[in-house]
Amino acid sequence: MYIVETKIFKSDEPVLLESGRELKHIEVAYETYGALNPQGDNAILLLHALTGDAHAAGWHIGDKKPGWWNDMVGSGKAFDTDKYFVVCSNMLGGCSGTTGPNSINPETGKEYGLGFPVITIEDVVKVQKKLVDFLGIKKLTVAGGSMGGMQALEWALTYGDMVDRVIVIASTPRLSAQSIAFNAVGRNAILSDPNFNNGNYYHGKKPEKGLAIARMIGHITYLCEEAMHEKFARRFQDKDGPGFNFDIDFEVESYLAHQGQTFVDRFDANSYLYITKAVDYFDVAGKYGSLEKAFEKTKSKFLVISFTSDWLFPSSQSKELVNALMNNKKDVSYCEIDSPCGHDAFLLEYEVQTKIIRSFLCTD
Amino acid sequence: MYIVETKIFKSDEPVLLESGRELKHIEVAYETYGALNPQGDNAILLLHALTGDAHAAGWHIGDKKPGWWNDMVGSGKAFDTDKYFVVCSNMLGGCSGTTGPNSINPETGKEYGLGFPVITIEDVVKVQKKLVDFLGIKKLTVAGGSMGGMQALEWALTYGDMVDRVIVIASTPRLSAQSIAFNAVGRNAILSDPNFNNGNYYHGKKPEKGLAIARMIGHITYLCEEAMHEKFARRFQDKDGPGFNFDIDFEVESYLAHQGQTFVDRFDANSYLYITKAVDYFDVAGKYGSLEKAFEKTKSKFLVISFTSDWLFPSSQSKELVNALMNNKKDVSYCEIDSPCGHDAFLLEYEVQTKIIRSFLCTD
Numbered sequence: 001m002y003i004v005e006t007k008i009f010k011s012d013e014p015v016l017l018e019s020g021r022e023l024k025h026i027e028v029a030y031e032t033y034g035a036l037n038p039q040g041d042n043a044i045l046l047l048h049a050l051t052g053d054a055h056a057a058g059w060h061i062g063d064k065k066p067g068w069w070n071d072m073v074g075s076g077k078a079f080d081t082d083k084y085f086v087v088c089s090n091m092l093g094g095c096s097g098t099t100g101p102n103s104i105n106p107e108t109g110k111e112y113g114l115g116f117p118v119i120t121i122e123d124v125v126k127v128q129k130k131l132v133d134f135l136g137i138k139k140l141t142v143a144g145g146s147m148g149g150m151q152a153l154e155w156a157l158t159y160g161d162m163v164d165r166v167i168v169i170a171s172t173p174r175l176s177a178q179s180i181a182f183n184a185v186g187r188n189a190i191l192s193d194p195n196f197n198n199g200n201y202y203h204g205k206k207p208e209k210g211l212a213i214a215r216m217i218g219h220i221t222y223l224c225e226e227a228m229h230e231k232f233a234r235r236f237q238d239k240d241g242p243g244f245n246f247d248i249d250f251e252v253e254s255y256l257a258h259q260g261q262t263f264v265d266r267f268d269a270n271s272y273l274y275i276t277k278a279v280d281y282f283d284v285a286g287k288y289g290s291l292e293k294a295f296e297k298t299k300s301k302f303l304v305i306s307f308t309s310d311w312l313f314p315s316s317q318s319k320e321l322v323n324a325l326m327n328n329k330k331d332v333s334y335c336e337i338d339s340p341c342g343h344d345a346f347l348l349e350y351e352v353q354t355k356i357i358r359s360f361l362c363t364d
Numbered sequence: 365m366y367i368v369e370t371k372i373f374k375s376d377e378p379v380l381l382e383s384g385r386e387l388k389h390i391e392v393a394y395e396t397y398g399a400l401n402p403q404g405d406n407a408i409l410l411l412h413a414l415t416g417d418a419h420a421a422g423w424h425i426g427d428k429k430p431g432w433w434n435d436m437v438g439s440g441k442a443f444d445t446d447k448y449f450v451v452c453s454n455m456l457g458g459c460s461g462t463t464g465p466n467s468i469n470p471e472t473g474k475e476y477g478l479g480f481p482v483i484t485i486e487d488v489v490k491v492q493k494k495l496v497d498f499l500g501i502k503k504l505t506v507a508g509g510s511m512g513g514m515q516a517l518e519w520a521l522t523y524g525d526m527v528d529r530v531i532v533i534a535s536t537p538r539l540s541a542q543s544i545a546f547n548a549v550g551r552n553a554i555l556s557d558p559n560f561n562n563g564n565y566y567h568g569k570k571p572e573k574g575l576a577i578a579r580m581i582g583h584i585t586y587l588c589e590e591a592m593h594e595k596f597a598r599r600f601q602d603k604d605g606p607g608f609n610f611d612i613d614f615e616v617e618s619y620l621a622h623q624g625q626t627f628v629d630r631f632d633a634n635s636y637l638y639i640t641k642a643v644d645y646f647d648v649a650g651k652y653g654s655l656e657k658a659f660e661k662t663k664s665k666f667l668v669i670s671f672t673s674d675w676l677f678p679s680s681q682s683k684e685l686v687n688a689l690m691n692n693k694k695d696v697s698y699c700e701i702d703s704p705c706g707h708d709a710f711l712l713e714y715e716v717q718t719k720i721i722r723s724f725l726c727t728d
Binding site for chain 1: 382383385478481482484538539540541542544545546548549551552553555556557558573574576577580581584587588589592593595596597598606608609610612613614616617620621624637641644645647650675678
């Protein structure tokens with residue numbers, strides 16, 4: 001069992017955000033696995049998804065389960081800690097150690113709440129860059145699934161000179177209207193919760209019901225219809241037929257309620273608002289005019305992976321990215337993995353991903 | 365302009381429900397278009413979807429828009445009122461004139477609220493049968509989209525001797541786990557609204573925020589990704605870029621908020637709970653052992669229509685039904701219509717549906 005701990009990087013260098021606002025002090029929670037070589041060029045930065053954290057791999061003392069990508073990070077794994085210095089940090093706006101709406105605003109001495117500036121994926125990556133410099137990294141691979149893939153793309157676009165390789169999994173260069181709609185309804189549920197109290201709930205009742213609803217909506221989009229059918233079909237929960245009331249009837253309802261409840265125990269509703277908004281705003285083609293233009297000058301090698309049953313960020317969106325890179329004659333590999341696991345496949349299908357990623361990392 | 369009005373059928377004959385409970389008095393709001401012939405065999409019963417009502421066609425005095433299937437009902441239309449006696453009633457459990465949770469419970473003198481019995485599609489059809497008998501109908505065609513299609517199937521299963529033809533559009537013989545999940549989250553939003561007050565809100569503030577969230581979730585499932593992209597893409601609402609706050613940013617958010625708001629003005633949250641529950645429970649194969657067994661003895665002719673972009677009740681579910689009928693050597697026609705309109709296509713694609721339905725109704 002590989003014991004790790006989360007460290008904190010602190011900086012008083014002001015961070016100018018896309019909104020024009022500034023953060024004067026930031027802290028970044030991060031973990032590292034493996035060792036940086038003297039040239040500082042064997043680093044892999046892992047970028048977490050919507051509700052992830054710095055704890056990508058190994059075990060904290062007392063953990064009941066390991067980090068969220070433990071199957072992919074370690075000796076001999078996809079991200080091989082015998083060869084690479086692997087880093088993962090909690091994102092700006094998160095709630096697991098990095099500065100976010102639940103942090104103390106040094107100007108008021110109270111939690112930021114909705115006083116926290118609205119952030120973008122660009123801002124998130126700008127803060128990661130400070131950590132990377134602090135750690136002495138000169139060249140790196142960036143890799144992430146879902147929203148992590150968006151951050152990987154942003155790394156390639158803004159700090160391309162440092163980025164050797166880019167791994168974008170189950171991700172998209174921009175959300176569809178449908179995905180924005182799901183996020184908007186989730187935020188609406190949080191904002192409508194009477195305990196939300198304009199974001200000032202840190203010392204009272206929390207908007208747990210709203211956050212649970214947001215999570216349940218999200219969770220439906222992380223699985224696919226077939227996966228849900230495989231898992232639950234139409235089985236009743238602890239009974240043989242209808243209850244003829246509004247309690248939980250079906251197993252799938254019980255599962256969703258459980259997902260909602262465990263989520264509110266570990267996640268901050270304000271962070272959910274800020275992070276989904278950052279995701280909604282991310283739009284490579286919108287910013288650069290087109291995907292082709294965006295990647296005109298990139299020198300990084302790309303690996304793009306999508307999953308057949310992912311309907312949140314479907315393969316067609318990965319293919320748009322791949323086509324833009326190919327039209328620019330860039331070095332890009334693309335794999336569409338046949339999987340019944342829906343969007344969550346990037347967390348689950350580690351065997352096939354391991355083969356593809358190890359091979360991608362070894363090529364010149 | 366074809367002026368119509370909604371009538372009320374009342375019955376004091378007790379209705380025994382699937383749950384074992386009984387309703388002693390029921391009222392049914394209905395409309396009719398065209399005339400019943402002396403033999404009583406030219407009737408078409410239209411069955412509405414989740415939030416529909418008896419007002420399928422024509423105009424009420426003061427209406428800003430006609431009935432919900434006006435494009436399909438009238439002289440020379442799909443359901444031709446020159447030839448047929450067309451009937452539509454609000455469903456049991458609804459909130460537009462038929463007995464439901466917002467009706468007065470004769471035993472208490474107050475609204476039923478959650479004291480209303482949980483109902484099933486079978487109960488809904490049982491009440492429709494009373495109306496059909498009252499109107500002197502001997503033989504009929506039953507037709508409906510979405511949940512209306514479920515009712516059409518139930519008519520064929522339980523009152524098959526009366527049912528010449530069955531038209532099932534954008535429907536399913538049972539919900540998938542994913543569809544149950546969406547309904548469950550919508551109900552959760554209503555039940556979590558502090559104004560819900562255990563269903564007793566008729567004389568105070570209503571659970572509008574919860575009901576609006578339920579409607580927004582539903583609405584996403586009624587459109588498809590492509591339709592949403594066509595309609596909204598990633599356009600900002602009344603501005604050129606991000607607002608960097610939690611107000612509405614994108615057109616699709618504004619559209620959903622509008623859908624939510626207009627819905628709470630016309631629909632009762634308790635009805636939403638009861639009707640989605642009835643839909644969740646409906647399961648032809650579960651009840652009869654298999655779809656094949658269910659339709660072993662049917663003598664009705666079936667027309668099944670599905671739409672390529674409907675991901676709520678996808679074509680695969682219609683095909684299961686069609687295959688079961690074909691395996692029983694029953695008379696069934698199936699059309700999969702190529703449409704970008706998602707599940708809502710049954711309300712929108714009237715031209716192609718008109719051709720198919722008119723042809724189906726004319727065959728011997």
